[in-house]
Amino acid sequence: MTPPQAGWAEHPAALALAGRHRVRVWEPIPWVLALTFYFAFPKHLGFGTELLVTILFAISLDLVLGYAGIVTLGHAAFFGAGAYTVGMLAKQGIWNEPVTGLILAALVAAAVGLGSGLVLLRTHGLTLLMLTLCTMALLEEAANLAHDYTGGFDGLDSLPIAPLFGVFEFNPLYPKTQYLYVLTVLFVCFVFVRTVVYSPFGQSLTGIRENMLRMHAVGAPVRGRLVLCYALSAAIAGVAGGIWAQANAYVNLGTLGLDRAATVLIILVLGGYGRLYGAFVGAVAYMVLSHFLSKIYPTAWQLGLGLLLVVIALFARNGILGIAEAAVRRLWTRHATS
């Protein structure tokens, strides 16, 4: 083996690799925007809260889909697991403190993720897709059957969530506390995911996604890594679900439905998967479009969305961020050659 030579560490490729995890100049922008939104649009905070929760959920999906390459249509299973944990504990009067409630939600969802991951991740392709779908559907049916605890189709309403830190109340009409609470949780989770992605563990996930055979050949514990990634992603999805239940003081079967799972997949792809910020861009684009287009011309919204998906699949596989990246790259090369 060639011993490392002087000057290698200064090679541009080496510098690029070493500096991948550093915070870029534009990274604080989404957070600044989110805070600005709080002050600029106090009447749209309900929409804003829903948007932030969706971003968190999409980030959790990005971890499994964008980084580990697992295509799943059943991610709402973990969202719902978290939501119902919070909901059932609060409704039965067992536990209604918000922050610890979230931790519990994450733990339950992670357990579901670990359990199902160990069993399901032996398969791939259509089989895996079907299995994730059926697992989620099974959970939904179970929640419907256990309607004495879960409220069934009508769900659990008016959850008595305790005020945050005993001081800040969750007002259903003016969700200021909810917005800031969700924003903080989103920030914490995002920092966590970002650290994971740029860690050696995260790199190995990318390796598994790009070329699983070679990772096996290198001796990486592929299945173990995948299952761990799946469980982590499930935990974050569970946090998203739990915080959704807390912010809305409500939980029902929709948290476990195919509709929610399909929507988050669409959102992530729209923004661009495997790019961490794709979740932000996708969620904003989708929800803003959906909110305003469906007001103007409701049925056309579904037509437009379908058309958008077809176009993305055919021409813009990496979503909005992919298009932006390509544009930036073209500008750079033009700049470099001129």
Place this chain on the structure above:
Amino acid sequence: MMKRIVAVAVAALAMTTSWAQAQEVKVGVNLPYTGIGAEFAQLVDRGMELYLKLNADKVRPYKITLIKRDVKDPGGANAKIAVQELLTQDNVDILAGWIYSPNAIASAPIVTAGKKLAVIMNAGTAQITNMSPYYVRTSFSMWHAGYALGEAAAKLLNAKTAVVGYTDFPPGKDSLAAFKKSFEGTGGKVIDEIPMGGAGAVPDFTPFFQRAKDKKPDVFFVFVPAGDHAAAVVKTYAALGMRDAGIKLIGPGDITQDTKLQAMGAAAVGLITMHHYHADLDNPENKRFVEAWKKEYGATTTPDFMAVGGYDGMAAIVHVVQTLKGKIGVEQALEALKGWKFASPRGPISIDPVTRDIVMNEYLSEAVMKDGRVFQKVIGKIDGVKDACKEQKIGPCAPK
């Protein structure tokens, strides 16, 4: 020349003064305009608009502006956002709508926090009106029809045994509880209860109906959501030859919804339903209503119980606006509606001052063929039916 200037000036003055007089009242409407409930949203919406059109004189000098929001699905979350935005962004004076019970249940805390009158125009789960002190319902509760039918089945149809088939979600369970309570209270016996799938996709009813047929009851009480479920129920009943086996199919009027009835054709003949409204009701208000509907929306269309929920809901709103002279405070609005009476296309209705739910007639009807179309013949009537669930404080309406 001078005359013309004066004429124009006078006209302009008249217009501005009358415009200043027409005080605007904003009504925030939430309905599932897209998605699986689109059909129902259209019926309620049309009912509301038709009331405003037919009774423009009763609205004057106020102007009622409808601000409409799409809730897309029965999931609850979108309904919450819609109601929240109607209250905080559009600053509506009155809320209205709600097709699906889960949406009404999810909206309850916001309605209470918002302190505005909220008129429920469809959602039928009994205890919804208990969830917020500002909910008033002009549609129905599952118990109105279910409870009344239980008694009617035992007394008028002389049924001793019944099998109940119901879609497995809260309105279905409500219907079961209501029917069972009154049927068994009048000497009948429910020998089997069959949950028949969820409210989403229409299941193949054959195995459920086969099981009911095997039990050989006098009547088979069926509750399914209005729409495609009902059409499939009627078809399966006919296909399995249950009528010839001597089993009467009965249920609340959801299974003979007017908009689906004609498509069911001869298979629907013999169905016995209990409901507060169908388009064949014989009273002058309804004749006027149906005629105006057909003129406005097409000769082949027909109103149904959802449309009349919207119509009567708008009547309630206009009553409130007139009584309070355009200044809508919620406590005064509730006062104005307590004991409010109205001649509706479904007969005389009023709002119960205690429960804020509707009090109305229930009609027992049998589907027959008449003049080449399916006609609902009224064979019995019960006046002034209240929601028995809240009246007797049983089941989900019992005090916690």
Place this chain on the structure above:
Amino acid sequence: MIFGIDVASMLLGGVAAGMVLFIVSVGLSVTMGLMGFVNLAHGGFAMLGGYAIALAMKHWGLGFVPALVFGFVVTAAASVLLERLLYARLYRATELDQVLFTIGLVFMMIASVTLLIGPENQPLALPAILQGQINLGITQYRTYSVVLIVVGIVIVGGLWLGFERTQIGAQIRAAVDNRRMAESLGINIARLFTITFAFGSGMAALGGGLGAEFLGLDPQYALKYLVYFLIVVAVGGLGRVTGVFYAALLIGVLDFVLKKYVPQGGTAFIYALTILLLLWRPQGLFGAKVT
């Protein structure tokens, strides 16, 4: 004796339901096995075909059988257009892109039908001879169910013959088992796929029309039953006509039996069973083991 009647009625009802599932899903199974393409829009073709059939009967007065033929042809033609223009570009794409494309396509299908025709259920008037009851010796049974079973058996027989005895059938089977080898033998895969796709979509249309009596027909049809079609295909094994047939029967009969005896938990059981089956044999009950 009574037990016998019970079992017979159960089997007949479940088998009839299974036949509808089979007719719709067989096209999906073959196209997925042949090209490895995840086509979630398959339910959309069934819906479009069903609408074509119902509307042809309603507005042009076509008889039931001519309308079925019409639906088959129209849907097959439309699918060829879509396949050549759009699907063909994504054969080498990732599974995710295929999933997205077909979801987008089915959204467009649903929205178009809702906008053009309306969101309500589309009734399909069966001819009078197919309605009502038929006497089968021991018991009366629903005529249409019996008809469906007969039709289903004829179709599976015809398909089996087509796959086993014709050259094109052999080519398809070869391509499903080992596409590269088939290609190197000179088989025109692209043309084969267009033909198979057209046929599969036509079959879906047929299933949509035949099954309208049980499953109804409205714009949401395309997504409502998608999970069931996918389950049948995954459990049966991709590209295997007999596999899809047995899987469809299994799901159909199980669903029926469960609904009758355990109506509370019916669907949950189907999902649980699917999970167990797929974990035991990920390639499906009859699929080829992936090397």
